Amino acid sequence: MLIIPEQLASQLVSVEDAIAAVGEVFAASYAGNAQSYPVVREQTGHANAVFGVKAGFDASLPVLGLKAGGYWPGNVKRGLGNHQSSVLLFDADTGRAIALVGANYLTGIRTGAASALATRSLASADSSILGIVGAGVQSIHQYRATRAVRPIAHVLAWDPNPDNLRRLRNLVEADGLRFDALSLERVARDADVLITVTPSSVPLIRREWIRPGVHINAMGADTTGKQELEVELVVAASVIVDDIQQAVSIGECQHAYACGLLKAEKLNLTLGGVVSGTQQRSATDDITIFDGTGIALQDLAVAALAYRRALEAGLGFACDF
Structure with a gap:
C-alpha cells in the first residue's frame, strides 16, 4: 500500500x-x-x-x-x-x-472542479462578477476553480464571520481583482455567477433577487435538512444535477421535491450529460442552478x-x- x-x-x-x-x-x-x-x-x-x-x-x-x-x-x-x-x-x-x-x-478541489464544469457549460461566456455566499475554506477552491473557466474581475462575498471575509479578500486582492463584502441581497442581485457554499438549513437566497441568465452553483446542501435557496427559486430555474437521487434526498432539490413542486423526472439535465456534449441549457435567459451534492x-x-x-x-x- x-x-x-x-x-x-x-x-x-x-x-x-x-x-x-x-x-x-x-x-x-x-x-x-x-x-x-x-x-x-x-x-x-x-x-x-x-x-x-x-x-x-x-x-x-x-x-x-x-x-x-x-x-x-x-x-x-x-x-x-x-x-x-x-x-x-x-x-x-x-x-x-x-x-x-x-x-x-x-475534497475541496474536486468540489470546486464540479462547480467550474457547470459554470463553463452553463454560465455566460463573458461572466466577470463572481458572487460567493459563505467565505469558509471551500470558497477559496470555488474562487480558484471559477477563475480557471471564466474571466472573473470582481468578487462579491457574504459571510457572517469577518475573519473568513478577510482571508478571502486577501487572496482575491493579491490576485489583482476587486473584492467587496456585501449583504446577501447585493451579492445575489449583482453576481453573474453565484456560488452558495454554506452549512445553512434555512434558505438564504430569494427568488426575486436573481435576474434572468444568472448561473448558480448550490454547493452547500449535501445532507438531509440543508438548504440555501428558496424553493421558489429552484422551481423557477433550469436545474442540473450531479446525481438525481442524491439531489432529491440530500441536495438543494430535496425541499422542492418533498413538497411536490419538483418531480424527479424533471431532473434530466446532468453534469455528465453536459460535459460530454450530449445535453445543453435550453435558453440563454434561463436561470440555471447546479445542485452539487458531491459523488464518490x-x-x-x-x-x-x-x-x-x-x-x-x-x-x-x-x-x-
Whole structure:
C-alpha cells in the first residue's frame, strides 16, 4: 500500500488537473462506464459530527474505492479543519487495498472542479462578477476553480464571520481583482455567477433577487435538512444535477421535491450529460442552478490521479498491508 499524506496530495493535483479529471469521470458516468454507490451519511450523536462514506467504481481507468469522512464543527477550536476525509483505493482486479490518500484538500478541489464544469457549460461566456455566499475554506477552491473557466474581475462575498471575509479578500486582492463584502441581497442581485457554499438549513437566497441568465452553483446542501435557496427559486430555474437521487434526498432539490413542486423526472439535465456534449441549457435567459451534492467518482478521480503521480515520482510511503 502507498500512503499519500495530505500535504503531498496537495502538491500532486492542481485545480486545473482536478477540473480535467472530474470532467472525464462525469462523462464516463454518463456513458455508463462509472458508477457511484449509495451514500451513507449520518449524524454520529457525538461531537455534533456528521460522518459519511461514498464509494464507487470507474471502469474506464479503472479505479475502485471509497472516501470516508465528514464534518466536525468543533475542529476549528482545535486548530483543525472542520471537514476531514480520507480516500482508500483498491486494485480493481484483486480487491487489494493499494493506497490511502489524505483527502481534505482533494475534497475541496474536486468540489470546486464540479462547480467550474457547470459554470463553463452553463454560465455566460463573458461572466466577470463572481458572487460567493459563505467565505469558509471551500470558497477559496470555488474562487480558484471559477477563475480557471471564466474571466472573473470582481468578487462579491457574504459571510457572517469577518475573519473568513478577510482571508478571502486577501487572496482575491493579491490576485489583482476587486473584492467587496456585501449583504446577501447585493451579492445575489449583482453576481453573474453565484456560488452558495454554506452549512445553512434555512434558505438564504430569494427568488426575486436573481435576474434572468444568472448561473448558480448550490454547493452547500449535501445532507438531509440543508438548504440555501428558496424553493421558489429552484422551481423557477433550469436545474442540473450531479446525481438525481442524491439531489432529491440530500441536495438543494430535496425541499422542492418533498413538497411536490419538483418531480424527479424533471431532473434530466446532468453534469455528465453536459460535459460530454450530449445535453445543453435550453435558453440563454434561463436561470440555471447546479445542485452539487458531491459523488464518490469525483473523489476517486482526484485521488487516483494523486496515486498515479506519486508512483511515477517515487513519492509517498510504501508499506505492507
